[in-house]
Amino acid sequence: MRILIVEDEARLAGFIQQGLTQAGHVADVAATGPEGLERAAATPYDCILLDLMLPGQSGLDVLRNLREFGLSVPVIILSALTDARHVVSSLEAGAVDYLRKPFAFDELLARLLITGRKTAGPAGAEALRLADLVLDPLGRTVTRAGRPLSLTNREFAVLDLLLRNAGRVVTKTRLAEKVWDVEYDMGSNVIEVHVSQLRRKLDRDFAPAPALLETVIGQGYRLREPVGD
Known part of the structure; x- marks a missing residue:
């Protein structure tokens, strides 16, 4: 899978990118909301891992803009915001999953596998x-x-x-x-x-x-x- 990580915490973004690469994926990183939106619009990603608290534009606004632009790429929210209203808002805006920080990397890989199974066409x-x-x-x-x-x-x-x-x-x-x-x-x-x-x-x-x-x-x-x- 080719995956976009939209995360402003550099150490966490680097950790996720390294882990995904070792698992056989191709991973890019964007550190701000606008950069994430620009990269998502320019490249056909298989999945986006999106933080909610981002500089420039919130992750929720990025997600809404993606859907308004007609981009149906699966988005998994990775956030330290754990209350139900953030989960519900994200899912209603078009996210396919919500993973609370801190998370085990094996769980992230499992969520990606499930997302791939749900979104992959027969071919x-x-x-x-x-x-x-x-x-x-x-x-x-x-x-x-x-x-x-x-x-x-x-x-x-x-x-x-x-x-x-x-x-x-x-x-x-x-x-x-x-x-x-x-x-x-x-x-x-x-x-x-x-x-x-x-x-x-x-x-x-x-x-x-x-x-x-x-x-x-x-x-x-x-x-x-x-x-x-």
């Missing part, structure tokens, strides 16, 4: 398949020929993107933008390293079964159906 929730390879995007599991694959968060994200574009070349630039949330640095080999590790787990460990992941020289990478004999 986003169902398993992705190619030959004997199966990826469950919500359960975050991968199997080939019925055997589970142990992937890192980055490897999982790379495979998810390749599977959603099966048969088509995915460029290194697109991988960098979607998985690392950065512009592609031609001098870096970080993508090659991760793809090499993924290839080993996906293909080499299953030899002599047909390889699924191929490098398209000068273009990028592609998952394809095995070629029959």
Whole structure:
């Protein structure tokens, strides 16, 4: 998921961003209400984590403006305001959930998983398949020929993107933008390293079964159906 954190407490925002990144998500941070609204309007986020007490514009006003602009992105409120009237006001304004501070990070991840299940369309929730390879995007599991694959968060994200574009070349630039949330640095080999590790787990460990992941020289990478004999 690509997630926007709108939180003015820098240490908390950094903690959440680091935790989400380690869990395999892409996370951006906005420190004020107006900045959060601007980022949300410019980028198609999968979820927004929104504090209520923000400089420039309150979180509740940000939420109302999002809905007035026709943006239906799921919003989870993270707030130290614990009385029922704030919860009710937030839900009535269009929030999908309300998590009181302080919270356990595992609970936040669970709320995000539930939100993803509720809001994902059939195409986003169902398993992705190619030959004997199966990826469950919500359960975050991968199997080939019925055997589970142990992937890192980055490897999982790379495979998810390749599977959603099966048969088509995915460029290194697109991988960098979607998985690392950065512009592609031609001098870096970080993508090659991760793809090499993924290839080993996906293909080499299953030899002599047909390889699924191929490098398209000068273009990028592609998952394809095995070629029959």
